[in-house]
Amino acid sequence: AELSNILRQMPKAELHMHIEGSLEPELIFALAERNGVSLKYASVDELRRAYAFKDLQSFLDIYYAGASVLLTEQDFYDMTWAYLQRAHADNVRHSELFFDPQTHTERGVDFGTVVNGIYRATQDAQEKWGLSASLIMCFLRHLSEEEAFATLELALPYRDKIIGIGLDSSELGHPPEKFARVFARCKDLGLHLVAHAGEEGPPEYIRTALDLLQVERIDHGVRCLEDAELTQRLARDRIPLTVCPLSNIKLRVFDQAKDHNMVQLLDAGLVVTVNSDDPAYFGGYVNENFLQMFAALPLGKDHAYRLARNSFEASFIDQPTRQKYL
Numbered sequence: 001a002e003l004s005n006i007l008r009q010m011p012k013a014e015l016h017m018h019i020e021g022s023l024e025p026e027l028i029f030a031l032a033e034r035n036g037v038s039l040k041y042a043s044v045d046e047l048r049r050a051y052a053f054k055d056l057q058s059f060l061d062i063y064y065a066g067a068s069v070l071l072t073e074q075d076f077y078d079m080t081w082a083y084l085q086r087a088h089a090d091n092v093r094h095s096e097l098f099f100d101p102q103t104h105t106e107r108g109v110d111f112g113t114v115v116n117g118i119y120r121a122t123q124d125a126q127e128k129w130g131l132s133a134s135l136i137m138c139f140l141r142h143l144s145e146e147e148a149f150a151t152l153e154l155a156l157p158y159r160d161k162i163i164g165i166g167l168d169s170s171e172l173g174h175p176p177e178k179f180a181r182v183f184a185r186c187k188d189l190g191l192h193l194v195a196h197a198g199e200e201g202p203p204e205y206i207r208t209a210l211d212l213l214q215v216e217r218i219d220h221g222v223r224c225l226e227d228a229e230l231t232q233r234l235a236r237d238r239i240p241l242t243v244c245p246l247s248n249i250k251l252r253v254f255d256q257a258k259d260h261n262m263v264q265l266l267d268a269g270l271v272v273t274v275n276s277d278d279p280a281y282f283g284g285y286v287n288e289n290f291l292q293m294f295a296a297l298p299l300g301k302d303h304a305y306r307l308a309r310n311s312f313e314a315s316f317i318d319q320p321t322r323q324k325y326l
């Protein structure tokens with residue numbers, strides 16, 4: 001079969017996708033209208049034209065502005081359902097969704113409104129397509145440890161709807177150790193742990209995420225190759241990297257698809273996975289990430305299967321179900 005068809009059709013898991021980053025400009029405008037929220041962009045086209053990022057922060061500013069239209073449980077449902085339809089079309093069988101409660105609770109939206117809307121959409125996807133989806137709550141690292149602890153308190157009544165904890169937002173200047181105590185508490189609660197590290201930040205942040213936060217996966221992690229000892233450790237311990245190629249290019253971590261270090265990461269024996277990060281902002285959902293990387297780099301059928309297999313190995317699906325996919 002044609003490689004592009006293999007990439008599109010192979011069953012896969014998506015492990016690094018911010019649900020607020022799946023909000024398409026059209027839906028942003030529809031929700032703004034529905035909720036009477038005013039935007040500083042006059043039209044869908046004007047908003048889309050603003051999607052020219054120079055780094056992570058320039059993206060985050062627009063991403064938080066986009067999320068400001070989300071107010072009701074139905075808004076969170078509609079956003080999540082739109083993503084799950086796209087994921088299903090891309091043959092995603094399992095998805096672990098990041099959500100950023102602080103982006104919403106800071107605006108006065110109730111924590112339950114956020115979780116219940118997202119969760120109800122995941123249940124409908126399970127029922128309709130057998131697509132399993134679970135939620136990973138992220139702390140915004142530009143906010144304080146105290147605010148992270150307060151958010152964890154808000155989450156406790158919804159513990160059964162959340163499988164894990166992540167760490168996202170502005171990386172530079174907000175090293176993992178800032179959240180060591182709150183991550184320790186989350187570990188005691190039996191939550192899975194992940195963190196963004198080594199996207200814009202140095203390899204040192206990957207090491208401290210492992211040693212001080214005790215994370216099970218690294219989100220991005222592409223800068224690990226600057227440190228040979230760290231790379232060997234990640235390979236030996238089979239710590240997965242949830243890599244997001246189109247994101248890395250849009251946020252200028254790499255200039256172009258052909259400059260991405262995906263092949264070197266795979267050659268180093270790392271458990272690499274391919275993910276879309278914020279697909280509405282970075283030019284495509286998970287299959288588009290696969291297609292563009294395979295078009296630009298010396299990757300073939302064997303790599304495709306390895307990446308799909310890695311996505312299930314690296315997932316937090318329960319062991320018997322995971323075995324089914326491996």
Ligand code: ADE
Nearest residue numbers: 018168169170196277278
């Ligand atoms: N929030 C949404 N996408 C992100 C990314 N790629 N890095 C850090 N925080 C994010």
Ligand code: ZN
Nearest residue numbers: 168196219277
């Ligand atoms: Zn991310």
